[in-house]
Amino acid sequence: MDAKEKNIKIKRRVWLITALFSISIFILNYLFPLMPGDDFLYSLKIPDDDYIGNRPISSVKDYFDSQVNHYSNYNYRVTPHAILQVIMLLPHWVFDIFNTIVFLVIPLCLLRPFKTGKDQRPVLYLFILLFIWVFHFDLGRSYFWTSGSLNYSWLLIPQLYLAGSIFQYVREGRKSFNLLDYLCVILVAFSNENVVLSLFVVVFLIILDQMIKRKLPDRNLIVIAAVLLIGGITMLSSPALTLRLSKDGFNYESFDERILEYGKRTIYYLFCYSTVLLFFLVGRKSVTKNARPQIMLFLVLLLSTVSMFFAPLFEPRSAIFGFMICIMLVLSMINLDNFKWSWLWILVIISSFLIVDRYPLFRKLNTRYNINKVILEENRGSRDTVFLERYCTSSKYQCLICDDVTDDPEYMDNEPLAAFYNIHKVSLKPDYALFAKWQGFSDMIVDYLNANNLESIIYGNALNDRIVLEQIFLRKNDAGMDVVCELNTSAVPDDYIMIIRGSKKGINRYRILDLLPIRIRLYFLDYLEYQGRMISHENKGYYFNHIFNPADYAYYVVSLYSMNNHRPEGNPVKIEAPY
Known part of the structure; x- marks a missing residue:
């Protein structure tokens, strides 16, 4: 078999695998339902005095009124939610088809700025597609979830397309921007404040560099910067942003603490991005004399995290743009024509297992x-x-x-x-009513703590320099297991809750997590906590939680958690499962 026939055979396999993968993704999209909350909120017209409507959109006027009210009352991101409310008017299977196509298009946007051999491109495309499927760290909220997909997947296409065009401009010196570039700029400008900030600053620095070198700034770049600036100002001017910052803004004691927490969160997301280093195993590092394009992409990556400095509720879905930029950055650093084919088949096997x-x-x-x-x-x-x-x-x-x-x-x-x-x-249903269980504990705390069927585990672990976890009370019942944490003091900040995370029995993923330090591990375990406030009794503090399926867990981790700052506080404590 000569090289040409071999390449044809490999291409056929690649397209067959891509087709089978596409069908699998569509099936998962079809199975994933609308979620209570935003999915149903955006199925209705946003009213002018609230954000929860009570009737569907029935006219063009209703639709535009809903966008204006949404901008004022609920969220400042115009583009994704304007598209979302159109999608919600259609049968859900239409969304499933489009969402499948979006997943298939994203790797094309990542590959677009790079020149590769004709035979290599399909293989690289499939590798990137499967890499995203395997290592994407928030597929649930940023892709399969209907409301999240518009924000964090659909809009990735114009965002990555524009980032690729700017990358090409920096690499090649000059590039003629086309109509599609300008359409992407308009979509991006009103889509996501983190993306707009990072791309605007990079474009502004390119213009500034041209002025310093006494060159006439490129008019295309000026237009792009102006549109991004207008979009950014529009989002920052939204009354909804003020409401969000008042709810989610940092509440730290000092500026130094704010910087420290921002640094910790940035390091955490860079760790999440570290899987892109696997690309260096499939292609040799290329030699380049011009590092400016790579510096530009790295700057975009860092700038996309700046909002964490002001609002700590920077969830993994908000970091997906940075993850994609990381992939683009690594692609720019390797020789794409020296691809090691064997790694693709390894990824095919892993992807099949995950499906x-x-x-x-x-x-x-x-x-x-x-x-x-x-x-x-x-x-x-x-x-x-x-x-x-x-x-x-x-x-x-x-x-x-x-x-x-x-x-x-x-x-x-x-x-x-x-x-x-x-x-x-x-x-x-009342059987699952955690508030009622919490209320029952609060009302009958003396009888509860003196009950015969209550198991006490004495700990004495210091959660921080003032607060000690003295005891944990466990009570098994037909609905599951109550977990009550007793603190040595009731002088606990009002925004503190007690989180409890669980490690599942018999699942390899959790055994791998056991290798991580406990402070890091609790981010990846099952979230089991009921976010009820502390109950004060005889100068001690009590936090009530309930676990519905305690037999599934090998151990638990409890920790204080600040709702204002969205972070664990003090030292976490491990509890071995008694049942």
Whole structure:
């Protein structure tokens, strides 16, 4: 077999694998349901005096009124939510098709700025596609979730296209920007403040460099910078941004502490990006005399994290743009024509395993969603409180999210769901009512602590320099297991809660996590906490939590957590599972 025939055979395999992968992604998209909260909120017209509507969009005027009200009352990102409300008017399978296409297009945007051999390009495309599938650290919230996908996947296409065009400009000195570039600029300018800031600063620095060298600034760059600036000012001027900063802004005692926390979070996300170093195994590092394009991409990466300095609620989905820029940066540093084919087949095997492994998770979520959908449809228009089953399990998967309703009908995820079905109120069934369990503990704390079926574990671990975890009380019952943490003092900041994370039995992923320091490990374990406030009794503080499926866990980790600063506080404590 000569080289030409061999390349044709490899291409056929590549396209076959791509086709099978596309079908698999579509099936997972199809199984992933709408989530309580934003998905139902954006299915309705945003009113002028609130953000939760009570009727669907029925005219063009309704649609534009909804965008204006959304900008004023709820969120300042114009582009993604304007597109989202159009998508919500269509059958959900239409979204599933488009969302599948989006996943397939993103690798094309990453490859676009680079020249490769004709035979290499399909192989590189498939490698990048599968790499994203395997190492993307927040597929659930930034891709499969309908509302999240518009913000963090669909808009990646114009964002990466524009970043690639700027990269080519820096690398080649001059580039004629086309109509598609300008369309991307408009979409990007009103899409995401982190992206707009990073791209604007880079374009501004290029213009400044041209002026310092006494060159006439490129008019194309001036237009791009102006549009990005207008978009940034528009988002920063939104009343909704003021509301967000008042809720999510830093509340630290000193400026030094603010810088330290920003540095820690930046290092954490750089660690999440570190998987891109695997690209150096599949291609040799290229020799380049001009490092300016790489410096430009690295600057974009760092600038995209600046918002963490002001608002600590910088979730993994917000870091996906930086992850993609990291891939583009590494691609610019390796010789793409010396690709090691064997690594592609390894990635194909891993990807196939993940598809098989993840499919049951999506299936279970879809089943639970359909159970509640039947309940909601049967009670559409009800003036009573409608009680629902749990949408979610307590497990945490990067490929899957699940936002559950609570036993509080006024909770932010309950209200849009009730409004969509024109129901007075929705709530979890009493068996799952964590607030009721917390309230029962609060009202009967003396009897509870003196009960015969209460198991006490004495710890005496210092959580920080003032607060000591003296005891943990456990009570097993038909609904699961209560976990009560007793502190030596009730003088605890009002925004503190006690988080509890669980490590599943018999799953290799959790055994690998055991190798990490406990402070890092708790970010990756299952989130089991009920975010109830502390209960004070006889100058001691008590935090109540309930675990529905304690038999599934090998151990737990508890820690104080600041809701204002969105970070664990003090020393975490490991608890071996007693049951």
